[in-house]
Amino acid sequence: MKIRFYKYQGTGNDFVMIDDRDKTFPVSQQLVASICHRRFGIGSDGLILLQNEPGYDFRMVYFNADGGEGSMCGNGGRCVVRFAHDLGIFTGDTRFIAVDGEHEATVSGDTIRLKMSPVSAIQRFEDHDFLNTGSPHYVTYVDHVDEADVTGQGSEIRYGSVYGPQGGTNVNFVEVIGTEHLSVRTYERGVEDETFSCGTGVTACALSAHLRYGWGSPVTVETIGGTLSVAYSETPTGFDQVFLTGPAVRVFEGELAI
Numbered sequence: 001m002k003i004r005f006y007k008y009q010g011t012g013n014d015f016v017m018i019d020d021r022d023k024t025f026p027v028s029q030q031l032v033a034s035i036c037h038r039r040f041g042i043g044s045d046g047l048i049l050l051q052n053e054p055g056y057d058f059r060m061v062y063f064n065a066d067g068g069e070g071s072m073c074g075n076g077g078r079c080v081v082r083f084a085h086d087l088g089i090f091t092g093d094t095r096f097i098a099v100d101g102e103h104e105a106t107v108s109g110d111t112i113r114l115k116m117s118p119v120s121a122i123q124r125f126e127d128h129d130f131l132n133t134g135s136p137h138y139v140t141y142v143d144h145v146d147e148a149d150v151t152g153q154g155s156e157i158r159y160g161s162v163y164g165p166q167g168g169t170n171v172n173f174v175e176v177i178g179t180e181h182l183s184v185r186t187y188e189r190g191v192e193d194e195t196f197s198c199g200t201g202v203t204a205c206a207l208s209a210h211l212r213y214g215w216g217s218p219v220t221v222e223t224i225g226g227t228l229s230v231a232y233s234e235t236p237t238g239f240d241q242v243f244l245t246g247p248a249v250r251v252f253e254g255e256l257a258i
Contacts, residue, residue, distance in 0.1 A: 001026075002255050005035075005042065008083055010112070010248040012196025012225020013075035016042050017083045020049040020061075031258060033067030042256065045188070045195050046073060048080050050087075053097050057090050060098040064190025072100040072134025074199020074244050078112040081105040082248040100134045113245045116203055120238035122211065129208040133242070136169040137204035141212075145175035145183050150194040154187025172201045174208070180215045182206065183222040196225030199244050206230035207239050218245075 003025065006017040016035055018025050027049075035041045046064055053059035060080045064070040081094060085107045095104050104115040116134060123130040128140040138157055142148050154171035163169040171187040184205050186198035206219035210232070218231035228246040232239045 002257050004253070005256050006083060006086075006253040007042065007044065007251040008079040008248060009225075009251055010075035010078045010082075010197065010199070011223050011228055011246055013073075013079075013198065014044045014196075014251070015073075015076050015079050016044045016047045017080065018047065018049050019083075019087060021052045021058075023051060025049055026258070029067035031067070032063045033065065035256065036063075036065040036067070045191050046070065046076055048073075048076055048083075050080055050083060056097045056102070057094045058084050058096045060096055060103075062099065066190050066192065068190060069099075070135070070190050072098055072117065072200060074114065074116060074134065074201075074203055075197055075246075075248070076199070077103060078105070078114050078199065078244065078246065078248040081107065081112050081114060082250070086250060098134075110247045110249055111245060112248045113243055114199075116200070116242040116244055118235075118238065118240045119203075119207060119242060122207070122238060124211065129204075129211070130169070131204050131207065133200040133203040133207070135200040136163070136166075137201050138163065138169045138171045139174060139205050139208040140172070141174050141176070143175065145173050145185050148173040148185055150185045150187050154194070155192070158187060158189050170198060170201055172198070172205050174205045176209070176213070177222070180219045181222075182209055182219060185224065197223035197228070199228070199246075202228050203230050203242060203244055207232060207242070210234070218243075
C-alpha cells in the first residue's frame, strides 16, 4: 500500500502530514514510530492525520514521534492549518477540533495565528511553574539557556518521582533576554529529546513570565528554530484569548510504501 505524505515545519518543529479524510491510514504505534524515525523513516517530531469532522473544517489527530497518540501540539496545530489551507479546505480563517477541543486559526502569508485553549490551574513554585496549555509543561528559569542540560535535566524531571507517575511532562528552560522577550529550549515527552521549538511550551513560558514579571501582551519567544509570539488576556482563573503566532511551511512531499 502506498500513502501520500507531506512534510511541514514550524520554527523547526517538523511533522509528517497525512490527508486521512477517507480514514484509510492504518494507525499503529509501530507504523507511526517507523515513519517518524530519523534514520529509517521520513523523520519528524510527530505525525498528524487530517480527518473530516462534522461541524468543523477538519479534525487534527496528533501522534508523538514514539508512535503514541499525543496531547495538543501548538506548532503541529499551526502546521496542520497550513496543510489544510494548501489542500484548499478553507481560505483565510478556519475552525477545527483537536484532542483538547476547538481551535480557530488565521492564515496570512507564511504566518499562522492559532487560538490555543484557555489556561487555568497554574501551579507556581519558587524555582518553577507548572501549567497545561493543551499539554503539560514544567517551566524553569536559567541565566544562560544555551548552557542548559536540556536532555539530561529534562529527562530527569519528565520521568522523576513528581511528574513521572502523572504520565510525565514537557520541560522548558527559559532565559529572560529583555522585557516581554524570552529565549526557550524544550525537552519534549514523546520525542524524548530536545526539539527545535515547542508551541505549547512557548505558550506556557510566556504565561509563566507574565505572572512572574507582570509583562503585557504579546511576548516574543526565541527558539532554536525561529521566533514565535504569544498573545493573551488574563482572567481571574488564568488566561483566555491565547494566540500562538509564527511561520509554518511545507518542506516536501512524496509517497511511502507501507
